[in-house]
Amino acid sequence: MASRFWAAASGSEEEESGSESEEESSEDSDSSSSESDAARRPGVSRFLVGSSDSDSDDDRRVVRSTRDRRFDELNGTCDELRNKMHINDWNAIQTLFDKLNKQLEKALKTADGAPVPRSYIKMLVELDDFLTQTLANRDAKKKMSPTNAKALNTMKQRLRKHNPTYQTQMDAFREHPESSEPEPSEVDSDASGSDSDDESKSGGEDEEDGEGFEKIKSKQEKKKDKLLTMNPQEITYDMVSKKLKEVIMARGKKGVDRREQVEMLQYLASVAKGPSQQVEALVHVVSALFDINPSMSTHMALPIWKRCTGTLLQVLELLQQHQHVVLDESYDSGLEDRTEEPEASKGEVLVWGNLVAFVERLDDELFKSLQVIDPHTHQYMERMRDEVAFSALAAKAAEYLERRGDNKNQARIALRRVEHFYFKTDAVYDAIRRMAAVQKEQLDAAEKPAEETEADMEQDPEDAEMEAATAGMGKETIQLPADFQMDESCQRFLYQQAALIYKHGDERTKARAMLCTIFFKAIHDDFHGARDALLMSHLQDSVPQMDISTQILYNRAVAQMGLAAFRAGLVVQAHNCLSELYASGRVKELLAQGMSLSRNQDRTPEQEKLERRRQMPFHMHINLELLEAVHLICAMLLEVPSRAATACGAAEARRRPISKPWERLMSNFEKQTFTGPPENVRDHVMAASRALMGGDWRQAYEHVESLTVWSLLAGKEDRLNLMRNKLQECGLRTYLFASGSYYQSLSLEQLCQMFELPEERDGHAHGSRRYHMLDMQMSPHKNPKQPPSV
Structure with a gap:
């Protein structure tokens, strides 16, 4: 029996003109049958089965613009980069970084005049931080494969050349990393709508996008503190005090932006109503800057270190101008609720702060940075120049502690100052003094144009207010105090500080x-x-x-x-x-x-x-090479005559070695079947020792003279002449001990000719021309008492 569906396909027009309700009810079955018919139809691809131009409105096709697709590809590459950073795969990071830069070029070409996407800047910041963290972790670097380590070094060089182009955007992102700035693909809805279908983008949707953008702007305005929008003249002492306590209480909490806290504290210091409140705000600025780098295993960034030093110099200048303000570590501001600035006539005004701890922390950070920086780079030399700024800070801190009569802390500061100069020669100290004078002259010259334009700034108050608000944001130079001056004599300075430490430390x-x-x-x-x-x-x-x-x-x-x-x-x-x-x-x-x-x-x-x-x-x-050369030469001058004395029976049968390291090296040297030309310090000294044991002091001197370490000693010619005399005396002693048993007497004139020694030394004659061997007081060296080891 034939089906009624097939009858409808072959038969009358009445059944074809059935009701619309029946067609709607059988919609699912018709679609499946049409798919099966299309599958049976030759020439029709099975991948096109089910596609229909009469899709419903809910499944409408959306066409995206080329610009949006470019930015989506760029964001996808950023996500891939983050995944490779999690597994420390620098080979893949290098490849994806090149791909990301090419995608950026294409995206900016399609978007005329659009800024660099924030996602790209964020990726650069994350890459820079991750590179710094990886380079600091030496254990992880050792475990890397050679290929991965090579890619790491390549990325280090590329980022060093690439990032300065976007340094301004990166610094802005670091200051406000949580800013909800929209991407270029999200802001321009009209550009994306021009390439899409008329049905996919409507005016109502554009209005919704505009409303969403306005909501984002309103949220950003809400985040901005009310105090920042007020006129500084309207801000009162109580308002600054309350806001200061609020910021202090928020320190250390999760989700708090530390850089925003620093900027808020800096602004509070600029609008403070009185010296004590300004000092209090600046002290908390320094503490907040220390919080940016809480880890003690890594050093503080150079801009942060300079900003801390400059802020502390500003605090010390305020303390010098207003001597009634006193820093006290044990003072608790919560116990005293001040509503106005205390007067100087009422006595001392206590402010919380530990000046000595701040100075010592900055010294430690400077020391740690010099440990990490490559000493063969220009950056190391630039970092060493910051010792002048620290010396100025320590000197001002010592003056403040001396005014306060705090001898204990003054001794701590004096020790820090001594530890910066005890290893410097007079020439190095004089160079530092000249460098400090040059830095002061340069800073004074840089300030003169600013003083000349003060009248113009008064005429334009808006520009002046903007410049004051942004002062110190990118500050990388430290203003040395006008009264700072280093002592002319390094020895006098060092002994004065040491005397202070011996008295109060x-x-x-x-x-x-x-x-x-x-x-x-x-x-x-x-x-x-x-x-x-x-x-x-x-x-x-x-x-x-x-x-x-x-x-x-x-x-x-x-x-x-x-x-x-x-x-x-x-x-x-x-x-x-x-x-x-x-x-x-x-x-x-x-x-x-x-x-x-x-x-x-x-x-x-x-x-x-x-x-x-x-x-x-x-x-x-x-210099370890110089130290080793001096040790082995001294051991040679003592051991060679002692060996000769033991061999001839002039000493006890069981000789105790004077230098065990020299004995071990000499034993290994004598066991060698073939001895090549000397290459390092040990080879030169061992070759000189063998020649000296044979009485050939000239060859021994040639080996010692060929050492390169003599250039590290001041007065090279005088040192070599002294070494020549020591080798002559050592050769004479060795010759007398080794050959004394073959002679009953020796001619003094002949000995002087052999070893090129004068007959008189230190104004005393050696005696007669011929003397008996037993009359010569030539005993082997006895090992003196050694100092205890550490």
Whole structure:
């Protein structure tokens, strides 16, 4: 029996003209049958099955403009970049970064006059922060594959060249990262609607977009504080005080923008009604700036450091002008509710603040930044110039503490000042003084045009108000105080500060000041003064119980004493100072100038991190090659005659080695079947030792003279002449011990010709022309008592 549907397809027109209700009820079945018929029809693609031009209004097709598609692609690439950043895949980040820049060019071409998308600026900021974080994490860098590490270095160079173009937009984003600024594709609804169908975009939708944009603007206006929109003359003391307490209470909470807090506190300081309120606001500005970088493992950014220093100098200037305002760490502003500015005649006005802690924190941040920055770059030299600004800050803080009679904190500041100059020679100190004078002249010259245009600013109050509101936002130069001047003599300055510390400091402060003084004496060739200071202070007995940083300073002072003794020709004293450092085999760790790789030492990541925090900046290093050369040369001058004396029976049968490191190196050197030309310090000294043991002092001098470290010593010619005399004397002693058993007597004239020594030394004659070997007082060196190790 045939179906009625098929009958309708073949039959009468009456059944074809059925009711509309029946067609609507069978809509689903008709659509399925049409799909099956289309599938059976030859030449029709099965991918087009189900497509119909008569779609319903709810499923209307939307056509997007080329501009919108470009921005969508750019945002999608940004999301991919973030995913690769999560897994630290720098190869993919490098590829996607190139792709992102190409998409930006295409997007800006399609959008005439449109600004750079905020999503792109946000991506640059995130990439910059992630790169800085990755470079700071040395453990993660070590675990990277070579390809990934190479891509990291490539991205470092690319971002360094690429980001300055968008630096202004990046700085604006960092200041207001939560701003809801719309993207270009969202603002221009008319441009996107021109390429779409008439039915997809209507006037009602445009009105809705306009209303949404107005809502965004209204929200931004609501976020803006009411105090910022008021006339500064209408703001009262009570309003500033309440707002100040509100900002202080919000510190540390989640979701609080720290940079916005800094700007609000800076604005409150500019509209404060009185010196005490202004000082209070500026002190909290410094605290808020410290909160921007809460981690102690990373250093503070350079602009933030300079802004902190400039703000503290401003605080100290206010304290100098209004001496009734006093900073007190224990003062609680909540206990005293002030409604107006206290008068100076009523006594001291207390304001919370710890000036010494601020100065010490800035010093630590400067030290940490010099640890991290590559010392072979121009950036390191620029950072070292900031020592002048810190010296000015410390000097002003010391003046304030002296006015207050706070001797304990004054000693702490004095120690910080001493630690910046104890390792500097007179030439370096004079260069810093000249640099400080040049900086003051440049800043004074830069201020003159500003003073000339003050009348113009008064004529245009709106421009003047805008400039005052934005003052200090991008400030990167520090105004040195007008009365700041460094002492002409570094020695006088150092001894004055040390005397203050000895009088008012605690035990640790006194010990560090004494070690700094010893170091300073040693680099100025006053070995005997440094030795007497060390022995009189008995620091060698108490330093093992001190903190690690003080132990490092002790090791540095002893090493510098060894160099001073060597420059003075005191071989035994120089060896005594350096022997303990090299006996441990960990010279880099003891001097905090790096970490030596050893198989027997397994450090945890935490220990390595602590070790890196103790490292000295590069400009404070003692040259390790020079130190090793001095130690091995002194050991050679003592060991070679001692070996010869033991061989001839002039000493006890069992000889105790004077220098175990030299003995170990010499033993390895003698075991070598073939000895090539010397390449490093050890090879040169070992070759000189072998020649000296054979009595050939000239060849030994040639090996020692060829060392490159002599250029690091002042007065190179005098040092080489001194070394020549020491090798002649050592060669003479070695020759007498080695060849004395073959002779009954020796001619003094012949010995003087062989070793090119004069017959008289120090005004005393050696005696007769011929003398017996037994009459010569040539005994081997006895090992003196060594100083205790740290």
